[in-house]
Amino acid sequence: MPPIGIWELLIILAVVLVIFGPKRLKNLGSEIGNSIKGFRNAMKEQDQEDSQITNESTADQSSKQDPPKQTHA
Numbered sequence: 001m002p003p004i005g006i007w008e009l010l011i012i013l014a015v016v017l018v019i020f021g022p023k024r025l026k027n028l029g030s031e032i033g034n035s036i037k038g039f040r041n042a043m044k045e046q047d048q049e050d051s052q053i054t055n056e057s058t059a060d061q062s063s064k065q066d067p068p069k070q071t072h073a
Contacts, residue, residue: 030062 020028
């Protein structure tokens with residue numbers, strides 16, 4: 001399948017404009033933008049939770065380590 005060129009994109013945009021109309025297209029773009037923003041915020045919150053869990057897990061492991069064994073000479 002060949003890559004989409006500029007003319008193909010223009011035809012697709014023209015068809016979308018005819019189908020949805022300019023007002024609906026504006027609202028559709030706004031809704032897509034809000035959806036992407038919400039998705040990014042959710043991903044950022046998930047990353048923060050993951051790093052917090054990792055930090056807590058690392059702290060728990062370091063506090064539970066056995067003291068070093070002493071060797072007798």
